[in-house]
Amino acid sequence: xxxxxxxxxxxxxxxxxxxxxxxxxxxxxxxxxxxxxxxxxxxxxxxxxxxxxxxxxxxxxxxxxxxxxxxxxxxxxxxxxxxxxxxxxxxxxxxxxxxxxxxxxxxxxxxxxxxxxxxxxxxxxxxxxxxxxxxxxxxxxxxxxxxxxxxxxxxxxxxxxxxxxxxxxxxxxxxxxxxxxxxxxxxxxxxxxxxxxxxxxxxxxxxxxxxxxxxxxxxxxxxxxxxxxxxxxxxxxxxxxxxxxxxxxxxxxxxxxxxxxxxxxxxxxxxxxxxxxxxxxxxxxxxxxxxxxxxxxxxxxxxxxxxxxxxxxxxxxxxxxxxxxxxxxxxxxxxxxxxxxxxxxxxxxxxxxxxxxxxxxxxxxxxxxxxxxxxxxxxxxxxxxxxxxxxxxxxxxxxxxxxxxxxxxxxxxxxxxxxxxxxxxxxxxxxxxxxxxxxxxxxxxxxxxxxxxxxxxxxxxxxxxxxxxxxxxxxxxxxxxxxxxxxxxxxxxxxxxxxxxxxxx
Numbered sequence: 001x002x003x004x005x006x007x008x009x010x011x012x013x014x015x016x017x018x019x020x021x022x023x024x025x026x027x028x029x030x031x032x033x034x035x036x037x038x039x040x041x042x043x044x045x046x047x048x049x050x051x052x053x054x055x056x057x058x059x060x061x062x063x064x065x066x067x068x069x070x071x072x073x074x075x076x077x078x079x080x081x082x083x084x085x086x087x088x089x090x091x092x093x094x095x096x097x098x099x100x101x102x103x104x105x106x107x108x109x110x111x112x113x114x115x116x117x118x119x120x121x122x123x124x125x126x127x128x129x130x131x132x133x134x135x136x137x138x139x140x141x142x143x144x145x146x147x148x149x150x151x152x153x154x155x156x157x158x159x160x161x162x163x164x165x166x167x168x169x170x171x172x173x174x175x176x177x178x179x180x181x182x183x184x185x186x187x188x189x190x191x192x193x194x195x196x197x198x199x200x201x202x203x204x205x206x207x208x209x210x211x212x213x214x215x216x217x218x219x220x221x222x223x224x225x226x227x228x229x230x231x232x233x234x235x236x237x238x239x240x241x242x243x244x245x246x247x248x249x250x251x252x253x254x255x256x257x258x259x260x261x262x263x264x265x266x267x268x269x270x271x272x273x274x275x276x277x278x279x280x281x282x283x284x285x286x287x288x289x290x291x292x293x294x295x296x297x298x299x300x301x302x303x304x305x306x307x308x309x310x311x312x313x314x315x316x317x318x319x320x321x322x323x324x325x326x327x328x329x330x331x332x333x334x335x336x337x338x339x340x341x342x343x344x345x346x347x348x349x350x351x352x353x354x355x356x357x358x359x360x361x362x363x364x365x366x367x368x369x370x371x372x373x374x375x376x377x378x379x380x381x382x383x384x385x386x387x388x389x390x391x392x393x394x395x396x397x398x399x400x401x402x403x404x405x406x407x408x409x410x411x412x413x414x415x416x417x418x419x420x421x422x423x424x425x426x427x428x429x430x431x432x433x434x435x436x437x438x439x440x441x442x443x444x445x446x447x448x449x450x451x452x453x454x455x456x457x458x459x460x461x462x463x464x465x466x467x468x469x470x471x472x473x474x475x476x477x478x479x480x481x482x483x484x485x486x487x488x489x490x491x492x493x494x495x496x497x498x499x500x501x502x503x504x505x
Contacts, residue, residue, distance in 0.1 A: 058143050059144045059146070078172040092104070092105055092107045108126070109124070121160070122146070126143055181292075184197070206258045210397070213393075214391060214393045244361070245363070247364075247376050249364070268295070272296055278337070282347075285344070286347065296358075297362055299362045303365050344375070389424055392414070392419075402444070403444060403445075420456055431444065
């Protein structure tokens with residue numbers, strides 16, 4: 001046997017050996033039957049496991065039918081974002097919660113070392129690429145793989161993994177960036193996408209402090225929300241899914257969307273803006289619910305306008321003419337959404353509604369009387385909040401927000417006019433907003449007073465016209481009833497005699 005003497009000869013010998021092995025393996029794969037290769041690999045793996053001293057644990061991003069992202073994967077990702085940035089050579093960066101700092105985490109196929117109680121472990125970020133010959137487009141399947149010596153099995157599978165999960169959840173909360181989601185419209189590749197939600201960073205500045213509402217009502221809503229967020233054990237004890245429904249109703253411009261933003265900012269929840277007209281059917285609606293995360297608000301705005309989900313279900317067909325029924329049927333067939341009232345009710349509080357926890361479901365509407373009673377009953381929409389026209393207390397909140405005023409001589413006039421007329425908070429805010437750098441508090445308040453006076457005058461004129469019209473209608477009715485009586489009294493001989501009377505005469 002010839003022993004190589006230099007490093008060049010050593011590398012040449014190793015290269016030759018590897019090349020020979022690869023050549024033999026290629027021949028085996030080409031000419032050896034698949035069944036033989038399968039059993040060979042199977043038993044070779046078993047034999048090697050007796051001598052291989054390491055254990056590997058894989059944590060995949062999606063489990064089951066890729067319906068929900070694994071919480072364990074997210075916790076490991078957050079944990080490694082802190083530890084991997086110290087030693088990893090390839091990192092990926094994402095924006096942090098405050099949108100000013102970057103959070104670094106491991107890039108694909110990167111390997112880092114961690115230590116726990118003097119024990120060394122290794123983490124690898126990997127990805128299973130889709131098959132190139134697949135009939136339908138597929139997404140990559142990411143996972144983390146943990147490797148450690150088998151003598152530390154109990155410590156790693158017990159204390160270490162518990163430590164990773166706990167630390168990862170704390171890091172996620174600390175660096176969590178709230179998001180505003182919207183559902184994508186259905187298409188033929190929808191079932192092969194990782195998620196049907198798209199999102200942007202949620203940065204709405206509304207809070208309950210800036211919300212134009214009476215302080216007592218505002219405090220009641222805040223207490224209800226905070227109590228819900230701390231009631232996990234209570235909901236578990238009574239056997240109810242940890243969710244709560246809110247119905248916000250009132251005239252346009254009364255602050256329903258602003259209320260939702262304030263709720264999200266108070267509880268630090270994500271917001272899912274669900275567009276029902278973009279949902280293909282009830283099955284897709286359930287998938288959307290499954291993909292929502294905990295600590296979130298699911299919003300359906302203007303639900304009375306979203307789909308045909310209003311009341312009077314049994315009498316609808318009787319009230320339509322044949323031509324109208326034909327037009328409605330054609331419009332329904334052409335519509336891409338087949339979500340039904342039953343599907344929406346199951347979405348709110350059916351069996352599928354228990355697949356997550358700590359979620360709010362919020363409906364908004366301008367016309368609550370149009371909604372089906374089954375949709376807004378207690379148990380589905382637990383709390384009904386009416387947002388009405390602007391009161392003087394709400395006006396003072398807006399004046400503090402827009403003009404930084406706590407008091408002003410013109411406030412008395414505003415209060416007096418608000419008791420005599422109605423105006424929405426949106427209209428008040430528009431008039432209090434300075435239109436130029438020269439606009440001061442006096443000018444803004446005077447503009448608001450002018451609008452209130454015009455609104456009052458218009459309301460009085462309308463009321464006067466209605467009274468005059470009502471009086472005229474009443475007088476016309478009286479005159480119409482008096483004319484036949486006067487004619488009968490003035491001309492009794494002109495009455496038409498019956499045939500019997502004429503014969504007798």
